[in-house]
Amino acid sequence: MKTSLAKRKSGLRAFTLIELLVVVAIIAILASLLIPALAAAKKKARSSSCLSNMCQIGIALILYETDHQKLPPRASQVADFMNPKSPGWRNNCLYAIAPYLQNSVNHPSSEVYVCPESEKPGDASDATELSATSYLPNAVIMEKLSAQVPNPADLIFIQETIRLVSYTALRPAVAADFGLCGREQYTYWHVFNPATRFDWYSTTHFLGGNFVFTDGHAEYRKASRLRAFHFGLKGGSSGKYDDDQNASSTACYSADLE
Secondary structure, eight states: OHHHHHHHHHHHHHHHHHHHHHHHHHHHHHHHHHHHHHHHHHHHHHHHHHHHHHHHHHHHHHHHHHHHSSOOOOOOSEETTTOTTSTTOOOOHHHHHGGGSTTOSSSOOOGGGOOTTOBOOSSTTBOOSSOOEEEEEOGGGTTOOGGGSSSGGGSEEEEEEEEEESEEOOSSEEGGGGTOSSTTEEEOSSOEETTTTEESBSOTBTTEEEEEETTSOEEEEEGGGOOGGGGTEEEOSSOOTTOOTTSOTTOOEEEOOO
16 A cells, blocks of 8 residues: 555656646747747837937928028037037037037937947047947038928938947038048948948848938838938949948948939
């Protein structure tokens, strides 16, 4: 009798262990399915937050032009761009439109210029507490009137980068600022990153990016859809108007504006 009872208890323990192992296996399978989905949802939320920033910037752009009768200043490579006491500081696009942004009227902040997905590159360009951005205004249209811009709803005013820096950096850039190309030409509308095999610009969210357009609206686009002409560029000494991100980062373009 005792032997039979012991066998029953042993069998029960074995059955309970098997049940436990089955439950653990099911949990592991569910976790393997849910974790990627949760990660994707988190990335989607960050992309939405970034797009919200872009929408605010688009409104600020319209308000700035209404008050000043032109688009923001053309200054580029401005270090510590939100700090008027910084050596070499001068007015620049991101500082200029800050007063039109929420919570920036009395206490200018660069918070709205930061995509949650961006990261400090770990060099001298790293974002500071006062000056931080992953957004790149377009040098081609700075200080112009929107009336000079053909099809402003399709011409990019700001694109984004994965790099979180303390500089106002215009991209496309004035080529002469980097000793490249000829007079009145532009370059660096994109920059290839050999480490990742993707571009540093406009590939932040699911191989695409958020953009502010010259008419003030914001939207997401895949990087594969981008062409040089979306930035107001046409053929130059080495670049073509319909170049994509496979073109040389230092190709030279002219402005395609009235």
